[in-house]
Amino acid sequence: MAQLRFRFMAKGAGVGTGLPINMAFVDKQDLAAEGIAEADALTAIAREVNAPVGINVFDMDAITTTSDGIVVDGAIVTMAAADIGRIHPEFGCLHMAKIEVTDQLIKEEPHLAQIRGQFDGRPLFRGPNPKDKLIPVHNVVMTGRAVNNNSATEVMDAISMEEMLLPILGQLQVMHDEDVVFGITGEVISVGIGMTVAEQFGRVFPTRQFAAGQTAHGSGEYAKTLKANIPCMVAPKRVLARYIIRALEAGMAPGLHIGCSPAVLALAHAIGSPIAKDRIEPKARVELASIGVDVDSLVTEGPKLSAEEAISDADQIVPGVVNPILCASRDVVSKESIAV
């Protein structure tokens, strides 16, 4: 008999309508240590919870990217959704594609030039291979009421229609037993999540649809409203700032290599890192202007903060979540163990 360990966050956690379904977070290493097959773990958790639940399996030795193209430490490798004790056999589970980072791929996806130093040689996972999906749906898994979408970074209840955004950095905080921030997504992040990079097997788009400097939203003044009222769980801004600054220091220019999200632009502006303003398309500028970001006014000359100063002052520099509440993971995440 092996012990299946996982982290568990109950429906309702967070602010506003809160987490719409339960969430289980599984570390692939915990499965390996107990000799538990991933499929058996998913089945056991579905049965144990016996209610709508999203199940995300992490490889903490792998790397992934945020929607704006920042490389981060740890990746989701499998996502599942379960309800009434089962996982839908056709639409309930997907595995992310393991991506080999080659010189050719870096030419095609220039933000991957960040993969050096501590990230060099580690497996990269983002979204699934579309060939693994029965029908050309979003990168989504569904069973009953439980919906786990965008490669396991937003969850919904299909009946109550409540939703919560779970950006990857917030989930990684849970896996590290570190602090998380709950809040309402707000207009800034609503605009920011549209400032993507072009990726094959990406978290949201399976092919290279929207490059750095472009907006995936393309909805003008309406972009800021799209996710504005939805609750979310994110990482503290100092964590986000550390990753973004690492990318900037690796030579990544917003608009050229990485997405021109408000958080990226704010930090590049703060430390004086180059911004490819001429590569930021008019449609993206309209959306940024709608939340008060005037691309032309961002200057890279003059006195600037050091990286450490910017990280330390991230709460003042980086715009984001509305009505944020800092919370220790242990206050909202329990550590479960079941015999399988």
Add this chain to the structure above:
Amino acid sequence: MIHLGSITDGRRPDMVRLLHTSLPEFKSKIHQAGQKNGKTILLRGLENLRSAKMQSLRTGRIENTVDELAQKSETDLVEVVVMARVPETMHTVVIKSYDKDGKPLEAVLEVINILHPTEEAELEGFRVTDNRPPLGRH
């Protein structure tokens, strides 16, 4: 002139109409299958359809299942729920403008994907028999 034989695959033209059942006829058949047993029938999931041709082969099987469940003495109510089998459907959105006389002006085509719950949302607590063929077979 179209030679009917070429589009009926050898079947008589009057058999062609039997391959699909009209929406009103489908609704009527389902209700009759339950009511002949004196049981209440609830049909939901088709409210948004104005005109549709329903697969006849499955219409017959659904009628038969409704009849079987309705015949059982323990049954008081039979509920028939029609839902998308694929839980995300892609829809074309036609956005049209008209002038004050109702004359067509512009039409813009957009697309929207809709997520639906899968069948588990309807199954909690029931003894389940799954007669569906695999995806891709009908």
